[in-house]
Amino acid sequence: xxxxxxxxxxxxxxxxxxxxxxxxxxxxxxxxxxxxxxxxxxxxxxxxxxxxxxxxxxxxxxxxxxxxxxxxxxxxxxxxxxxxxxxxxxxxxxxxxxxxxxxxxxxxxxxxxxxxxxxxxxxxxxxxxxxxxxxxxxxxxxxxxxxxxxxxxxxxxxxxxxxxxxxxxxxxxxxxxxxxxxxxxxxxxxxxxxxxxxxxxxxxxxxxxxxxxxxxxxxxxxxxxxxxxxxxxxxxxxxxxxxxxxxxxxxxxxxxxxxxxxxxxxxxxxxxxxxxxxxxxxxxxxxxxxxxxxxxxxxxxxxxxxxxxxxxxxxxxxxxxxxxxxxxxxxxxxxxx
Amino acid sequence: xxxxxxxxxxxxxxxxxxxxxxxxxxxxxxxxxxxxxxxxxxxxxxxxxxxxxxxxxxxxxxxxxxxxxxxxxxxxxxxxxxxxxxxxxxxxxxxxxxxxxxxxxxxxxxxxxxxxxxxxxxxxxxxxxxxxxxxxxxxxxxxxxxxxxxxxxxxxxxxxxxxxxxxxxxxxxxxxxxxxxxxxxxxxxxxxxxxxxxxxxxxxxxxxxxxxxxxxxxxxxxxxxxxxxxxxxxxxxxxxxxxxxxxxxxxxxxxxxxxxxxxxxxxxxxxxxxxxxxxxxxxxxxxxxxxxxxx
Numbered sequence: 001x002x003x004x005x006x007x008x009x010x011x012x013x014x015x016x017x018x019x020x021x022x023x024x025x026x027x028x029x030x031x032x033x034x035x036x037x038x039x040x041x042x043x044x045x046x047x048x049x050x051x052x053x054x055x056x057x058x059x060x061x062x063x064x065x066x067x068x069x070x071x072x073x074x075x076x077x078x079x080x081x082x083x084x085x086x087x088x089x090x091x092x093x094x095x096x097x098x099x100x101x102x103x104x105x106x107x108x109x110x111x112x113x114x115x116x117x118x119x120x121x122x123x124x125x126x127x128x129x130x131x132x133x134x135x136x137x138x139x140x141x142x143x144x145x146x147x148x149x150x151x152x153x154x155x156x157x158x159x160x161x162x163x164x165x166x167x168x169x170x171x172x173x174x175x176x177x178x179x180x181x182x183x184x185x186x187x188x189x190x191x192x193x194x195x196x197x198x199x200x201x202x203x204x205x206x207x208x209x210x211x212x213x214x215x216x217x218x219x220x221x222x223x224x225x226x227x228x229x230x231x232x233x234x235x236x237x238x239x240x241x242x243x244x245x246x247x248x249x250x251x252x253x254x255x256x257x258x259x260x261x262x263x264x265x266x267x268x269x270x271x272x273x274x275x276x277x278x279x280x281x282x283x284x285x286x287x288x289x290x291x292x293x294x295x296x297x298x299x300x301x302x303x304x305x306x307x308x309x310x311x312x313x314x315x316x317x318x319x320x321x322x323x324x325x326x327x328x329x330x331x332x333x334x335x336x337x
Numbered sequence: 338x339x340x341x342x343x344x345x346x347x348x349x350x351x352x353x354x355x356x357x358x359x360x361x362x363x364x365x366x367x368x369x370x371x372x373x374x375x376x377x378x379x380x381x382x383x384x385x386x387x388x389x390x391x392x393x394x395x396x397x398x399x400x401x402x403x404x405x406x407x408x409x410x411x412x413x414x415x416x417x418x419x420x421x422x423x424x425x426x427x428x429x430x431x432x433x434x435x436x437x438x439x440x441x442x443x444x445x446x447x448x449x450x451x452x453x454x455x456x457x458x459x460x461x462x463x464x465x466x467x468x469x470x471x472x473x474x475x476x477x478x479x480x481x482x483x484x485x486x487x488x489x490x491x492x493x494x495x496x497x498x499x500x501x502x503x504x505x506x507x508x509x510x511x512x513x514x515x516x517x518x519x520x521x522x523x524x525x526x527x528x529x530x531x532x533x534x535x536x537x538x539x540x541x542x543x544x545x546x547x548x549x550x551x552x553x554x555x556x557x558x559x560x561x562x563x564x565x566x567x568x569x570x571x572x573x574x575x576x577x578x579x580x581x582x583x584x585x586x587x588x589x590x591x592x593x594x595x596x597x598x599x600x601x602x603x604x605x606x607x608x609x610x611x612x613x614x615x616x617x618x619x620x621x622x623x624x625x626x627x628x629x630x631x632x
Contacts, residue, residue, distance in 0.1 A: 019470025023479075027486040126356055142612040144562055146569045147585055147604030154592050154600070275477030279566050283589070293481075294570050302485050309482035313474045 005328050013321055020317065024310040025069045028303075029058070078307040083299050088307045092289050097182025098169055099288030102211065102280065103273050104183070105204055109212025110219055110269065115262065118223025122231065123250055133224070137217035145214040145276045149283035152206050164202050166284040174199035207284040215272040222265055226258040260330055267323040274312050368620035371613040378610060382428040391419035393426040393579055402591075405598055412598035414587070420598065424606050427579040431610070434495050434574075435560040439553050441499035446506025447542070447549065453507070454514025455537050465511070468504045476501035480563055484572045494573050498560050505552055513545035547625035554621055558614030565607050581607045 044052070053059050057068060072078075078088040121133040156163040164171045169184055177187040177196040185204060188197035230236060231254055239249045278290030285291070293308035381388060397417030405412045411420040453464035471479065483497035517523060518541060526540045565582030567573030574580035576587065581603040588599030 015466055016469055016473050019466060020473045023470055023474070024482070027482045138612065138615065139608075142558070142608050142615060144565050144569075144582070144585070144604060144607050144611075146566060146582070146589075147600070147607065150585065150589055150592060150600045150604070154597055158592055158595065271475035274475045275566075278477070278481070279569060282570055294572075297485055298571060305485045306482055309474065309478055312478045316475055316478075317473050 006325055009321065009324050009328070013317055016317055017314065020310070020313045021070055021073060022066070024306055024313070025066050027309065028306040029065060029069065073310070078310070079303045081296060081304050082301040083296050083304075088304050091292060091304065092307065092311055095287060095289045095292050098286060099277055099281070099290065101169075101183040101185065101204065102207055102286060102288060103270075103277060105185075105208035106211035106215065106273055106276075107266075107269070109208050110216040111262075113212065114216040114219035115223050115259075118220040119227055119250070119255060119258070121220070121224045122227035125228065130224075133220055136213075137220050140213050140215070140217040143214070144279075145210060146279040146283055148214060149207065149210040149280055152210055153283070156206060163206050164199075166206070167203075168285050168287050169200060169203050170196070171199045171203060203284075207280050207286055210283075211273065211276045211280045214276050215269050218265055218268060218272075219262060222261055223258055226261050227254060230254045230257050260327075263323060263327050263330060267320040270319045271316060274316065365620060368616045371616035371620075374609060374613040375617065378428055378432065378613070381425055382432050385426050385429055389419070389422040389425050391422040393418065393423045394577055402596055404596075411602045412596075414599055415591075420584075420602060423579040423584060424581070424603055427581050427584060427603070428606065428610075430491065430574055430578060430580050431561055431564060431607075434491065434498065434564045435557045437495040438498035438502060438560045438564075439557050441495065442502035442556070443506055443549070443553055445499070446503040447510050449503065450507035450510030450512075451514055451537050451542060454511035455518055455533065455541070461511070464507065468507050471500065472504045474501075477563060477566060480567060481570075481572055484567060489567075489572055489575060491574060494564055494567060497567075498563050501563075502556055502560070505556060506549060509548055509552060510542075510545055513548070514541060517541050517544050551618055551622045551625060554614055554618035558611040558618070561607060561610050561614070 050059075057065060060068075076089050078092070080086065081088050081091055084091055117129070117133040117136070121130040124130060153163070153166055157165060170176060174196060177184060177193040177200075178191050180187045180190055184200035185197060188194070188200055231250075236249060236254055239253055274290075277288060278294065280286065281288045281291035282294060289308055289311065293305040296302075296304035395418065397413070399417065400409070400413050401415055401417040403409055403413045403417075409419050409421065411424065413419055414423075449464050449468070453461040474482075480497040480501050483500060484493055487493040487496065514537075523536065523541060526536045531540070561581075564573050564580070565585070568575070568580045568582035569586045571586070574583055576583055584603035585600050585607075588596070588601070588603065591597075591599045
């Protein structure tokens with residue numbers, strides 16, 4: 001039963017990924033911003049452009065073009081960046097650790113603040129904790145992430161002088177720790193490089209708080225709602241009646257059941273994180289993949305941004321698959337359906 | 338049982354009827370304020386040229402980079418343009434994009450969802466697979482890709498946001514269709530000899546309206562955030578046209594020199610607008626969709 005559910009769910013991503021590549025293919029080749037036109041340059045004659053289209057295979061039937069695109073993608077060929085002159089895939093992979101580090105740190109912030117706040121809001125319903133958490137939730141959703149980033153920069157960097165200037169992953173003068181995972185904080189810890197750890201953490205705090213805050217609300221709301229429901233349920237009432245201590249009931253029995261639905265939300269939150277990443281990377285000059293895509297576009301190079309879109313979509317599909325599998329594993333009712 | 342209830346009632350969930358009433362009342366007061374803000378914003382957008390004493394685009398070098406004062410309530414930018422005037426004018430473009438995108442997504446999504454849900458079979462399969470493909474992208478990332486491919490102008494930004502919002506309505510309506518098409522009144526409409534199109538649009542769709550209204554209100558707020566973020570990274574509305582996200586991006590450059598009003602106020606405008614749409618949307622959900630009440 002378990003194996004069947006997993007297999008079905010894994011196979012389901014094939015049509016989805018097919019759809020994804022059709023969309024990115026359309027964005028890359030079929031829409032204006034004709035790649036031949038771009039490649040030929042602004043001074044090209046119509047003959048020159050036609051020649052370029054023929055060389056790039058743009059005069060062939062759409063199906064043939066799509067097949068070529070797909071086989072290229074499957075081989076890891078995402079084209080070349082006109083800005084860096086290197087394969088786009090190589091450029092992206094080089095910047096993935098920066099984005100990954102920021103994403104994971106933000107997720108930690110969101111979970112580490114969102115879950116306890118959600119629990120407290122439910123346990124002390126209508127108290128000031130509940131109101132504060134609601135305010136934070138509403139604010140996190142309504143405040144544009146880039147603006148929150150600028151706000152904390154203004155306060156903590158410009159006004160208070162507590163934060164370093166927003167110049168990427170390490171402060172000026174600091175050198176990167178020996179690369180193991182590519183995540184500076186983890187690598188610095190593993191190699192006991194305290195100077196690098198301090199520098200990397202100092203740079204990471206503000207962007208991670210900004211991004212974590214912006215995606216925290218759904219987690220908090222979900223935990224609060226399920227916690228309220230759970231606290232009303234019979235088995236919790238029975239636990240009270242049996243005279244179990246409050247701590248055991250709330251943080252042991254009730255909380256454990258509230259964390260299961262949180263797993264399903266990780267996929268949604270990850271989507272928000274990928275979107276927020278782009279603007280946060282711009283605000284804090286964080287050298288990740290979103291920053292790379294946007295800066296290439298600024299220099300009229302639209303190839304990298306479409307590869308970035310494809311890359312993020314594939315990661316997103318895989319993350320959602322992992323979430324579903326984890327959920328099926330934790331909650332047997334799902335796979336029996 | 339009564340002892341169990343009193344135990345949990347006294348120790349964990351303290352909730353009296355009066356507190357519940359107060360909660361709902363206060364929430365509704367807040368939503369009424371939010372509704373007022375939205376009406377005010379709309380009026381502001383419509384009447385922008387007559388409301389503002391300055392020209393949003395005319396430079397005034399003598400008064401460049403002034404902090405907020407009685408003359409310029411929200412200060413001026415590097416060209417001496419009045420920031421309040423620009424923010425008011427920007428509300429036109431931000432609300433237009435949100436409204437346009439929502440209208441476009443709503444009409445497309447409702448038709449797709451209705452057809453898929455009512456016809457079922459391969460039509461349903463085809464539509465839903467396409468919707469799945471769109472939903473495989475985080476919506477902002479897809480909107481980035483679309484505006485990058487189409488080129489950024491107002492219409493393309495509207496189209497990009499609309500495409501990413503279509504799945505919301507299509508899935509919602511499809512689900513409702515599957516539910517209502519089996520109901521007796523649908524059966525009756527069929528028996529009398531109505532054509533499918535008439536049954537769907539005349540008899541079934543009106544019953545799916547409330548949840549759509551809720552979603553559309555919430556989507557308006559999300560669309561404002563999206564257009565602002567797109568413009569912030571240079572993929573949406575471009576200067577010199579005033580738009581809140583683009584204005585924030587311009588203001589970002591002045592943080593290190595302390596001209597805080599340039600990034601702060603456009604962001605406040607975005608936040609207040611999105612907040613109002615969300616509050617009104619939440620209240621509508623409470624009123625129109627009792628199943629979601631209390632969440």
